[in-house]
Amino acid sequence: xxxxxxxxxxxxxxxxxxxxxxxxxxxxxxxxxxxxxxxxxxxxxxxxxxxxxxxxxxxxxxxxxxxxxxxxxxxxxxxxxxxxxxxxxxxxxxxxxxxxxxxxxxxxxxxxxxxxxxxxxxxxxxxxxxxxxxxxxxxxxxxxxxxxxxxxxxxxxxxxxxxxxxxxxxxxxxxxxxxxxxxxxxxxxxxxxx
Amino acid sequence: xxxxxxxxxxxxxxxxxxxxxxxxxxxxxxxxxxxxxxxxxxxxxxxxxxxxxxxxxxxxxxxxxxxxxxxxxxxxxxxxxxxxxxxxxxxxxxxxxxxxxxxxxxxxxxxxxxxxxxxxxxxxxxxxxxxxxxxxxxxxxxxxxxxxxxxxxxxxxxxxxxxxxxxxxxxxxxxxxxxxxxxxxxxxxxxxxx
Numbered sequence: 001x002x003x004x005x006x007x008x009x010x011x012x013x014x015x016x017x018x019x020x021x022x023x024x025x026x027x028x029x030x031x032x033x034x035x036x037x038x039x040x041x042x043x044x045x046x047x048x049x050x051x052x053x054x055x056x057x058x059x060x061x062x063x064x065x066x067x068x069x070x071x072x073x074x075x076x077x078x079x080x081x082x083x084x085x086x087x088x089x090x091x092x093x094x095x096x097x098x099x100x101x102x103x104x105x106x107x108x109x110x111x112x113x114x115x116x117x118x119x120x121x122x123x124x125x126x127x128x129x130x131x132x133x134x135x136x137x138x139x140x141x142x143x144x145x146x147x148x149x150x151x152x153x154x155x156x157x158x159x160x161x162x163x164x165x166x167x168x169x170x171x172x173x174x175x176x177x178x179x180x181x182x183x184x185x186x187x188x189x190x191x192x193x194x
Numbered sequence: 195x196x197x198x199x200x201x202x203x204x205x206x207x208x209x210x211x212x213x214x215x216x217x218x219x220x221x222x223x224x225x226x227x228x229x230x231x232x233x234x235x236x237x238x239x240x241x242x243x244x245x246x247x248x249x250x251x252x253x254x255x256x257x258x259x260x261x262x263x264x265x266x267x268x269x270x271x272x273x274x275x276x277x278x279x280x281x282x283x284x285x286x287x288x289x290x291x292x293x294x295x296x297x298x299x300x301x302x303x304x305x306x307x308x309x310x311x312x313x314x315x316x317x318x319x320x321x322x323x324x325x326x327x328x329x330x331x332x333x334x335x336x337x338x339x340x341x342x343x344x345x346x347x348x349x350x351x352x353x354x355x356x357x358x359x360x361x362x363x364x365x366x367x368x369x370x371x372x373x374x375x376x377x378x379x380x381x382x383x384x385x386x387x388x
Contacts (some may be wrong), residue, residue: 026219105358106300144381150374153359154352161351164299180344187338188382 008046010036015053016099024054024107054107055115061104062122064093069129079137080186083155086133087185088178090159094166095174101163130156134189143189155185202240204230206254209247210293218248218301248301249309255298256316258287263323273331274380277349280327281379282372284353288360289368295357324350328383337383349379 014035018027029050033040047053068089076082094101108119130152137143143151158181166177208229212221223244227234241247262283270276288295302313324346331337337345352375360371 023217023219025217146378147374151378153355154348154375154378157352157355158348160355160358161347164354165347180341181348184340184345184348184382185378186382188378188380 004046011043011046012053012057013099015050016057016097016103019054019057019107020099020102024050024103024110051112051115054103055111055119057100057103058108058111058119059122061093061097061100062119062126064097065090065126066122066129068093069126069133073129073133079133079140079142080190082133083137083186083189084179084182086130087155087159087182088175090156091162091166091174091178091181094159094163095168098163098166098168105160105163127152127156137189141191144191146189151185151189154188155181158185198240205237205240206247206251207293209244210251210291210297213248213251213301214293214296218244218297218304245306245309248297249305249313251294251297252302252305252313253316255287255291255294256313256320258291259284259320260316260323262287263320263327267323267327273327273334273336274384276327277331277380277383278373278376280324281349281353281376282369284350285356285360285368285372285375288353288357289362292357292360292362299354299357321346321350331383335385338385340383345379345383348382349375352379 011032015027015032018031018035022031027050029043030040032050032053033043036043069086072082072085072089076085108116111119131148134143134146134148134151134155138145138148159178162177166172166174205226209221209226212225212229216225221244223237224234226244226247227237230237263280266276266279266283270279302310305313325342328337328340328342328345328349332339332342353372356371360366360368
């Protein structure tokens with residue numbers, strides 16, 4: 001990684017922290033420059049605008065979430081197994097990139113319309129993959145005939161909300177949290193459990 | 195309701211809208227005054243500070259959530275029934291007060307320490323009530339021997355997240371959403387389903 005790329009990564013990290021702590025609108029380029037001990041002018045050598053930073057943070061998060069469910073889909077052997085893996089992958093993204101996750105969930109709505117709709121398309125694709133995973137489990141006879149929209153929402157809500165309470169300094173590894181939720185959710189989904 | 199009380203309610207409503215739309219830090223007293231077509235000075239006749247508004251919005255939300263679970267506890271006859279009622283009550287608070295709910299979830303952390311700890315105490319009490327509800331279901335033999343912390347988190351996450359996707363203009367009434375989640379969650383909890 002060249003010096004310029006490394007600096008760009010640093011800028012993205014600091015911007016993510018500040019957007020989460022203060023909110024996008026309340027964070028200025030000056031705040032970002034100060035935290036990095038840079039002149040505001042030097043910051044503009046690396047990035048064009050505050051919105052570019054917001055977009056890149058949110059877009060990377062979307063890509064991480066998508067990569068997680070695609071891998072769970074490829075590597076999982078049953079619907080149960082895929083659901084477990086997809087929850088673990090989602091939880092790992094949140095646990096490893098908490099600032100980014102928080103910005104992804106809250107601040108993304110401040111993007112201007114054309115950028116927001118690019119993120120919306122990725123969010124829609126991600127949620128669609130979750131519904132497919134559930135619907136596939138129903139079709140295979142692994143899951144009860146649940147409404148895939150709601151079952152997917154329940155699973156996603158459980159792990160999304162973790163960014164509010166999960167602490168990497170606490171006793172639970174992200175995998176443990178995901179596994180415990182998976183167990184509860186799978187009990188509710190499994191065919192033959194009614 | 196006197197004129198002054200009515201005006202105060204109006205100020206709280208507008209502050210809630212703006213705090214949700216722009217974030218607490220990015221909203222000024224001037225913004226609130228303008229939206230109300232008031233002079234900034236007149237605003238200060240009704241309230242002391244922006245933080246007072248934030249506290250009152252968040253504190254009322256906390257009280258609504260608490261009242262909901264207390265009522266579910268009193269009026270429910272079984273643990274299943276209480277869980278259904280508690281989910282419906284929580285979902286109703288979010289659906290009826292979406293700005294407030296959003297401010298309750300995100301902006302509350304910007305309160306100064308002493309005010310924040312008063313809200314934290316109510317949040318803790320609310321979550322404790324949820325864990326008691328689950329633990330009671332386990333003790334009654336209605337639920338499997340689940341970890342009440344995680345089961346409560348799953349239920350609360352499902353309805354909390356609804357503030358992100360629920361639309362009062364959509365096809366689903368808040369009660370329908372709560373009932374569908376309750377069914378999925380109860381299937382996962384019920385004794386004899388393993």
